[in-house]
Amino acid sequence: MAATPFGAAGGAARKRAARRVLPGFNLTLGFTLLYLSLIVLIPLSALVLKTFTLTWAQFWAAVASPRVVAAYQLTFGASLIAALVNVVAGLLVAWVLVRYSFPGKKIIDALVDLPFALPTAVAGIALTALLADNGWVGQLLAPHGIQLAFNRNGVVIALIFIGLPFVVRTVQPVLEDTEKELEEAATCLGASRWQTFRFVIFPSIAPALLTGFAMAFARAIGEYGSVIFIAGNMPMVSEITPLIIIGKLEQYDYAGATAVAVVMLGFSFVLLLVINALQVLQRRRSGGAT
């Protein structure tokens, strides 16, 4: 414990020395701030400023009309369900990839990132082709009265596709780092395999699981491309929030589109802060364990 403040002071001194020795601080930081402002910060503040041209009543009418509220409910509900499915499926896939060996494992591992690499529009039409009544999967389900495309089910399925890699890729490295010795100790103390998983392994991967959940959820909230093909886009039923913005833009209702966008932006900002806090927590946890 006594070594920590000493080490920190030494580190700070070394960093200060580095600042003297390594050139380019002003150049790189200056360029970073300039580019960040031009591409991200100024455009986003234009969005917020635009809402100030609305009166409070106009703003409220735009963001709380029944059709928009229905869209929020669908977006949040479907994103929540999809992210929860991804937590279970993502943990399963990560577990299988880390703990077991089987033929084709490397290909499966590479394939997990497909939703990152495949353009969302392509994912959207591919899933629709599969799940429509004449698709490979759809024609098996249609006789049983199950319809997965052109309704809310389709929205959830597209969002599951989009979010899967977030959970797998946050849990996988943590699972790789868990110490086998702890599991052996648990077994020696008489724990069953399930108890070992529940009380030893699960607590160490829980923060990563939560981070993955939040990332998949955040991505699902904003997702547009993959959803619109499969959703059917019926107002009040299967119309997602980003589509509301597009719809308002097409009617030249810039103020209304902006108001809904600001609500979404505020929400993504909160989620971003939550994810950051979770990652700090996770780092502190793993730092404390060693």
Added chain:
Amino acid sequence: MSATRAARQAKAGTTEPAWVKWTLISLALGFIFLFLLLPLAAVFTEALRKGVGAYLEALTEPDAWTAIRLTLITAAIAVPLNLVFGVAAAWAIAKYEFRGKAFLTTLVDLPFSVSPVVAGLVYVLLFGAHGWMGPWLQAHDIKIIFAVPGIVLATIFVTFPFIARELIPLMQAQGTEEEQAAMVLGASGWQTFWHVTLPNIKWGLVYGVILCNARAMGEFGAVSVVSGHIRGQTNTMPLHVEILYNEYQSVAAFAVASLLALLAVATLLIKSVVEWQFEREMHAAAALPPERPTAPVVA
């Protein structure tokens, strides 16, 4: 005897029974087959539904060509710009201590959590006909929205953090010792960067660039807002897929989509090769003999 039994017991405690193991593997593979492999296969089957002739015809159509060209141009502008930004941001954030660093890192990640549709909208509000700069741009006859510059800007926005986010943790882990040594030995700043830093981060850089490129070529939501969907002019490949699909030209839509799917497969392939390469270098570095010969331990 007792030792082997203890060993067997310990093994039983750290692995699952075979039936659990194979059930879990089948469940995971089943999920991946249904959600990842089947959609990918569907793209190619739908594209080739009416034979190779119809497939090639859809790809050689002039509108498809302009879409492909516009997609390549957009990526060719957006990726290098974000590459320069990524390296600069990673250098500033990883090599120095300054106030507000954590906040800056969060801001760099911000575009990831903004909906692509909102990303497109902000540029419409800035540069569109009714936007802040709209009247001025119209007076000077500059078109940004519903034209190529808007598409490029929206693409830069959504792919903004990709390279920086790969490089920042990598450069932070490597510290500054090697650069300091180079400076002490008389290298200039640029020499240090080219000969010391760049070789150290090259795999992270390639990794970031291919992911950035995949997203730049495939972006749909943000580009859809700013493009105006003018056929043969402001259509990128994903937008062209949408138009064809909505016109019930299924084969043509999936033909263009298959090119994007091939891009995705190539991206995954390069990404895996980079990861294996990186791992091998790490192993090789770990296997190097220690710098000072250690004295043999006398029993």
